[in-house]
Amino acid sequence: MCSIIDDIEIAADWLCKDEIVGIPTETVYGLAGNMFSEQAVNKIFTVKQRPTFNPLIVHIAKGEALSRLAHSIPTQAYQLAEAFWPGPLTLILPKNPSVLPLITANKPTVAVRMPAHSLLQNLLNILPFPLVAPSANPFTRISPTSAGQVAQYFDGQIPAVLEGGNCEKGIESTIVGFEQGQVVIYRLGAIPVEKIESIVGKVSIAQLSKSVHIPQEGLMAPGMFYKHYAPTTTALWVDNLQAFIEAHPHKRIGVLSFQETAPITGITQEVLSAMGNFDEASHRLYAALDRLDKAQLDYIITTGVPDQQLGRSINDRLSRAFKRQHQ
Ligand code: AMP
Numbered sequence: 001m002c003s004i005i006d007d008i009e010i011a012a013d014w015l016c017k018d019e020i021v022g023i024p025t026e027t028v029y030g031l032a033g034n035m036f037s038e039q040a041v042n043k044i045f046t047v048k049q050r051p052t053f054n055p056l057i058v059h060i061a062k063g064e065a066l067s068r069l070a071h072s073i074p075t076q077a078y079q080l081a082e083a084f085w086p087g088p089l090t091l092i093l094p095k096n097p098s099v100l101p102l103i104t105a106n107k108p109t110v111a112v113r114m115p116a117h118s119l120l121q122n123l124l125n126i127l128p129f130p131l132v133a134p135s136a137n138p139f140t141r142i143s144p145t146s147a148g149q150v151a152q153y154f155d156g157q158i159p160a161v162l163e164g165g166n167c168e169k170g171i172e173s174t175i176v177g178f179e180q181g182q183v184v185i186y187r188l189g190a191i192p193v194e195k196i197e198s199i200v201g202k203v204s205i206a207q208l209s210k211s212v213h214i215p216q217e218g219l220m221a222p223g224m225f226y227k228h229y230a231p232t233t234t235a236l237w238v239d240n241l242q243a244f245i246e247a248h249p250h251k252r253i254g255v256l257s258f259q260e261t262a263p264i265t266g267i268t269q270e271v272l273s274a275m276g277n278f279d280e281a282s283h284r285l286y287a288a289l290d291r292l293d294k295a296q297l298d299y300i301i302t303t304g305v306p307d308q309q310l311g312r313s314i315n316d317r318l319s320r321a322f323k324r325q326h327q
């Protein structure tokens with residue numbers, strides 16, 4: 001049984017006993033453990049079926065913790081932390097020896113972020129250690145944005161998930177690294193590129209891998225695997241919704257759209273934001289995808305969202321979940 005709890009003391013008890021617990025963040029739910037406990041970190045990899053070459057993000061409550069985890073921190077990292085912490089920004093920095101190699105997949109760098117969810121901040125503040133937490137989904141599956149979904153994914157495998165409501169952002173953190181003075185975005189996320197650039201000027205965006213599951217040499221963030229965040233139903237990114245629906249009259253089709261309703265009545269559909277608001281669309285993205293996945297459809301189709309601001313991050317996730325289909 002995995003209980004949904006709202007008492008941070010109970011969560012802290014489990015965590016102090018090297019157990020792993022589902023936690024809310026403003027991005028998506030995480031699967032958390034004591035960063036200094038080899039046993040807890042191993043459990044995260046096992047339960048998530050996550051390959052050990054895929055490193056974890058360390059979650060801290062206060063800025064002071066940063067200097068214990070990382071060294072040679074560039075000025076731009078401080079500027080970005082100042083602007084976006086607490087919030088959905090993950091910094092990749094040279095690691096200190098206290099960080100277990102298992103967490104960083106033997107990389108010389110560690111990923112750190114300070115989450116903005118108040119319940120998680122309260123939990124971190126009563127714990128004597130930071131938490132490592134990847135998203136609380138089995139490897140390659142849709143990231144959870146509610147406690148119920150975490151309990152469903154890991155029932156019988158973790159003791160508890162902390163109820164923190166539906167995640168405000170609904171999409172993972174933006175991951176930023178530093179290479180020879182240059183700021184590099186390794187994963188598009190809840191903070192749009194434009195906002196990062198408003199603080200540190202022009203950034204580069206790391207080349208996305210087209211591989212499925214297998215990391216390519218030099219690939220910095222495995223969240224960049226081509227197939228990721230995927231529903232189990234066949235999901236296709238089409239050029240024209242109506243043409244696809246008309247060409248498949250005997251199939252059960254669900255539509256995931258940004259603002260517009262599907263051109264054919266009676267079809268299962270999820271509109272991400274009727275008002276065309278990117279924040280609302282990212283907040284609803286994974287839950288909408290999950291509902292479609294559970295609707296016993298033959299196909300889920302989409303044409304993506306406008307490719308700007310947060311829309312770019314949403315399209316990044318959609319392009320990993322949906323296969324391109326040219327009609
Ligand atoms: P998740 O929390 O499941 O979204 O996964 C965390 C993401 O952070 C993964 O894509 C990791 O690869 C990435 N990450 C963690 N540590 C590092 C690191 N040292 N360098 C690059 N990416 C990292």
Ligand code: MG
Binds near residue numbers: 135
């Ligand atoms: Mg993930």
